Amino acid sequence: MIALLRRDLSLAVRAGGGFGLGLAFFLIIVVLVPFGVGPEAAVLSRIAPGILWVAALLAALLSLDRIFALDFEDGTLPLLATSPLPLEGVALIKGVAHWITTGLPLTLAAPAFGFLLNLDPSAYVWLLASLALGTPALSMIGTFGAALTVGLRRGGLLMSLLVLPLYVPTLIFGAETVRRGALGLDAITPLLMLAGITLGSFALLPFATSSALRVNLK
Amino acid sequence: MSIWEYANPKKFIATTTPLVPWVLGVAIACLVVGLVWGFFLTPDDFRQGSTVKIIYLHVPAALMAINAWFMMLAMSLIWLVRRHHVSALAARAAAPVGIVMTLIALITGAIWGQPMWGTWWAWDPRLTSFLILFLFYLGYMALWEAIEDPDTAADLTSVLCIVGSVFAVLSRYAVNFWNQGLHQGTSIPVATGERTISDVFFVPLLICMVGFGLLFLALVLIRTQTEIRVRRIRALEIRMRS
Numbered sequence: 230m231i232a233l234l235r236r237d238l239s240l241a242v243r244a245g246g247g248f249g250l251g252l253a254f255f256l257i258i259v260v261l262v263p264f265g266v267g268p269e270a271a272v273l274s275r276i277a278p279g280i281l282w283v284a285a286l287l288a289a290l291l292s293l294d295r296i297f298a299l300d301f302e303d304g305t306l307p308l309l310a311t312s313p314l315p316l317e318g319v320a321l322i323k324g325v326a327h328w329i330t331t332g333l334p335l336t337l338a339a340p341a342f343g344f345l346l347n348l349d350p351s352a353y354v355w356l357l358a359s360l361a362l363g364t365p366a367l368s369m370i371g372t373f374g375a376a377l378t379v380g381l382r383r384g385g386l387l388m389s390l391l392v393l394p395l396y397v398p399t400l401i402f403g404a405e406t407v408r409r410g411a412l413g414l415d416a417i418t419p420l421l422m423l424a425g426i427t428l429g430s431f432a433l434l435p436f437a438t439s440s441a442l443r444v445n446l447k
Numbered sequence: 448m449s450i451w452e453y454a455n456p457k458k459f460i461a462t463t464t465p466l467v468p469w470v471l472g473v474a475i476a477c478l479v480v481g482l483v484w485g486f487f488l489t490p491d492d493f494r495q496g497s498t499v500k501i502i503y504l505h506v507p508a509a510l511m512a513i514n515a516w517f518m519m520l521a522m523s524l525i526w527l528v529r530r531h532h533v534s535a536l537a538a539r540a541a542a543p544v545g546i547v548m549t550l551i552a553l554i555t556g557a558i559w560g561q562p563m564w565g566t567w568w569a570w571d572p573r574l575t576s577f578l579i580l581f582l583f584y585l586g587y588m589a590l591w592e593a594i595e596d597p598d599t600a601a602d603l604t605s606v607l608c609i610v611g612s613v614f615a616v617l618s619r620y621a622v623n624f625w626n627q628g629l630h631q632g633t634s635i636p637v638a639t640g641e642r643t644i645s646d647v648f649f650v651p652l653l654i655c656m657v658g659f660g661l662l663f664l665a666l667v668l669i670r671t672q673t674e675i676r677v678r679r680i681r682a683l684e685i686r687m688r689s
Contacts, residue, residue, distance in 0.1 A: 373610060377590065377603050387586075387593050391607065394582040395614045398621035405625060419624070426617065437610050444602040 230314060230322050237326035240299075251288040251331040252338055258284040259342045270347045277346035278356070278407030284342070285335050285360060286367060286400055290389055292331050293371040296323050297379040297442070306379070310446050320438035321431070324365075324372040332364030348411065355410025355420070363403040363423045369430040369438075370395045376441040399426055454531035456675045463668045471665040477658030485651035501559045503652060507659035509552035512580060515545030515663060519587075520612045523605035533671065535601035536678070538608065539591055540670035544663055546584035553577055572622040579618050583611050597678065 262280050266272060300306040309319050339360050340353050348356065374392035378384030402423040409416035453459050485503035522538035525531060556574065557567045568574065590607055594600035 377607060378593075380599075381593055384593070387589055390582070390589055391586040394579050394586065394618070395611070397579055398614065398617040401618075401621040401625045422621075422624070433613075434610070437606050441603055441606050444599055444606075447599070 230318050233309070233314070233319065233322045234326055237323065238329060251292055252334050254288045254291050255284050255335055255338065255342060258287065259345050262346065274347040274349055274411070277343060277348040278352065278411055279404045280346060281339060281343060281348070281356065282359075282363075282400055282404040282407065285332075285339070285364060286396055288335060289331050289364065289367040289371060290392065290396075292327070293375050293392065294378075294385045294388060296327050296372055296375040298375070301379050306442070307446055310442065316439035316442055317435040320372060320376065320435040320442065324369040324435070324438075327372060328365050328368035332360070332368055336360040336364060348407075351413060352407050352411035355416050356407050358420060359403045359406040359423060362420065362427055363399050366399045366423070366427040366430045367396065369427075369434045370399070373434050373438045373441065376438040376445065379442065380445045399423065402426065451529070451531070454529070454533050456533055459533050460672055460675060463672065467665055467668050470661050470668065474658050474661035474665055477654050477661060481651045481654030481658050485648075485655060489648055489651060499648070501555050502648070503655045505552060505555040505559060506652060507656045508548045508555065509577070510656060511659050511663050512545055512548040512552050512577070514660075515541050515548060516580065516583070516612065516615065518667075519545070519608050523608040526601055527605050532601075532678075533675065535605065536674040537667060537671045538604070539601075540674055541667050542584055542588050542591070544666045544670070546581065546588065548659075548663070549577060549581045549584060553581065572619075572625070575622045576619045579622075580615060583615055587611065
């Protein structure tokens with residue numbers, strides 16, 4: 230499993246665009262929003278939690294179809310399926326690798342983007358915590374969506390449609406955590422719900438992902 | 448003799464064909480009686496006036512929109528466990544009916560909401576969760592259409608349906624948490640049995656609910672038969688070509 234994780238990470242780094250693409254997309258959204266809604270600081274700081282979370286979600290969505298597509302095309306995926314490693318483990322590692330290449334850099338970079346959107350200083354802790362706890366769920370759900378559409382030509386748009394409703398709870402609790410944090414309210418409840426979703430995704434979704442992969446590799 | 452005998456497509460068609468006209472007939476009768484009674488023979492509500500009458504379309508459609516998904520979930524589980532093709536086809540057949548029910552509930556809700564709340568749409572938990580349900584149906588149907596091989600499609604959509612159900616329930620709670628509601632609470636709480644709706648409105652509403660339920664059943668039976676026949680035709684075509 231560790232070897233697979235290493236392989237995926239080094240592929241992401243060496244193929245280029247692995248770490249950068251999601252971040253660049255995040256930056257684009259954060260830069261475009263003030264042009265769209267106007268530069269008033271009060272408006273920006275009010276919508277900043279939601280914008281940051283939506284941007285993180287879209288950045289994760291953007292890179293999803295790379296999770297299995299390349300391995301499927303060059304024949305690595307059937308090899309992985311017949312290896313002694315259980316396919317559930319492969320699914321889990323793929324999700325983790327996706328998180329390390331998109332979710333983790335987004336989480337680390339988020340305070341800087343929060344600064345650009347004039348986010349309330351008291352919300353930074355909550356922003357970091359909610360992204361750190363929530364983006365793994367985005368990666369796991371996305372891995373499931375990618376597994377469903379892996380054999381399809383032009384599956385990208387379909388995958389977005391499938392994954393979008395599944396992302397709703399994560400987005401709501403994530404943005405709510407930051408919003409409450411910015412208002413100085415108690416933000417621990419939505420954060421715990423977010424952690425619950427993430428743990429549930431890690432516990433259950435690898436099974437769904439691997440069964441979808443098995444069907445697609447049959 | 449067990450219920451699984453009806454999973455044989457031939458037996459399924461033989462059993463349901465004589466049943467369909469009856470189910471459809473009773474459904475139409477219930478709908479005609481319920482809707483005419485509801486629209487013309489009930490008094491106007493003292494606060495909402497005549498707009499309350501859209502309830503006879505809105506509530507049964509919303510009920511069936513959710514129950515259709517539950518039915519698809521049950522059919523998906525049966526397909527995954529026992530691999531009866533009829534159940535997978537029934538799930539496929541139910542999805543378009545379910546999405547239409549969702550749309551009816553959303554549209555009648557908007558028409559009702561406009562005079563009552565002064566807005567066509569509000570980001571209220573109930574409304575939002577129905578919009579999400581609509582997206583689930585859309586994704587489910589798109590996945591069916593996108594995959595060529597019928598068994599692969601049945602497998603993948605079943606997995607999607609199960610995962611989707613978990614997230615649909617989760618979304619329901621999440622949107623409740625996210626925003627306080629404008630939509631009124633349920634008028635017919637099943638758990639407590641205390642109705643907040645008076646019998647004058649309730650009896651025609653109940654008839655409409657039964658009518659929508661039977662209409663759903665009839666449509667799903669017809670559509671499942673069609674799916675079975677489409678698949679037979681395809682099998683024949685393949686045999687003729689080879």
